[in-house]
Each structure stands twice: as C-alpha cells, then as structure tokens.
Amino acid sequence: MNRECRELEVMRTTAAAGDLSGEEAARLEAHLVACVACREALARDREMIDLVRLPPVGATESLLLADLPARTLSALKRRERRRGLFRRYLAGAAVAAAMVLALLTPAVLRNHPSRIIPAPPAATEVAWQEPDLDTLWSESAVLDSSTGSSSTGSTISDAVLDAYDEGTGI
Numbered sequence: 277m278n279r280e281c282r283e284l285e286v287m288r289t290t291a292a293a294g295d296l297s298g299e300e301a302a303r304l305e306a307h308l309v310a311c312v313a314c315r316e317a318l319a320r321d322r323e324m325i326d327l328v329r330l331p332p333v334g335a336t337e338s339l340l341l342a343d344l345p346a347r348t349l350s351a352l353k354r355r356e357r358r359r360g361l362f363r364r365y366l367a368g369a370a371v372a373a374a375m376v377l378a379l380l381t382p383a384v385l386r387n388h389p390s391r392i393i394p395a396p397p398a399a400t401e402v403a404w405q406e407p408d409l410d411t412l413w414s415e416s417a418v419l420d421s422s423t424g425s426s427s428t429g430s431t432i433s434d435a436v437l438d439a440y441d442e443g444t445g446i
C-alpha cells in the first residue's frame with residue numbers, strides 16, 4: 277500500500293457502500309486498475325458491508341410500516357387522553373378531599389373539647405368563673421377607699437405619676 281492507497285482509503289470504503297460517484301469514483305477507478313491491493317481491499321469491504329446490510333423490506337413489513345406514523349400518533353393521543361383523565365381525576369379527588377375536610381373539621385373541633393373536658397367539678401370544688409369587670413372595678417375602689425377617700429386616693433396617685441414622669445422617682 278503506497279501513499280495514494282492510504283489517501284484513497286475513505287473513497288474506497290465509500291465506494292464499497294455504493295455511495296461514491298463523479299470525479300472521486302473516476303479517480304478511484306483509475307487507481308484500482310493499477311493497484312491489486314486496493315481491488316482486494318474493496319472486495320473485502322463490499323463483502324463486509326453486504327453482510328451487515330439489512331435485508332430488503334418485505335410485503336408484510338411494508339404493510340406494517342405503511343400506517344406506522346398514524347398508529348404512533350393515535351397511540352400518543354390515547355396516552356395523552358389517559359393522562360388528561362388521570363389529571364382530572366386527581367383534581368377531582370383533591371376537591372373532594374378538601375370538601376370532606378371542610379365538612380368534618382367543624383364537627384371535629386366541636387366534638388374534640390367535649391371529649392377532653394373532665395366531669396363537672398364536685399360541689400366542694402369551686403369552678404373557675406369568668407371575672408366580672410364591674411365587680412373587679414368596684415373591688416379596686418374598695419382598696420382605694422381603704423387608703424383614704426376615693427378623691428384623695430386619685431389625687432395621690434396623680435401626684436405619684438407626675439413625679440415619676442419628671443424622673444424624680446417615687
């Protein structure tokens with residue numbers, strides 16, 4: 277194999293695949309006339325390519341392949357439809373779950389405290405009662421009156437507050 281043989285190697289392989297034409301084919305042809313090694317190499321390449329070449333498409337395969345694009349498309353559409361249905365099902369299930377939750381939550385919240393509230397206290401125990409603000413106010417007035425009259429008490433506390441505001445302390 278000389279330098280030209282190596283230069284023509286790609287052309288030879290292309291020719292073996294049947295894809296060489298024009299000026300390149302003519303050049304290779306001219307070389308093959310004089311080069312036995314390249315003729316043998318081309319024969320080997322053709323043999324190898326024939327071995328790996330796929331057989332021609334038969335009648336059954338032609339029929340199968342004819343509507344392959346349409347079948348593929350319809351299969352894709354079916355899958356998309358199923359996926360859409362599944363998404364809609366999921367959305368519906370989520371809405372249903374939210375509705376059930378909305379319906380059950382108040383009942384649960386209503387029922388829950390009644391379950392944990394203990395039995396009513398015995399007669400000896402005093403249950404805590406909401407303090408009446410008016411009662412508290414009148415009781416505080418009683419405390420004020422114990423230190424003096426109510427008017428004097430308020431005057432004293434005003435003086436104390438004034439002193440505190442001036443920063444002189446109590």
Ligand SMILES: [Zn+2]
Binds near residue numbers: 277280281311312313
């Ligand atoms: Zn050659």
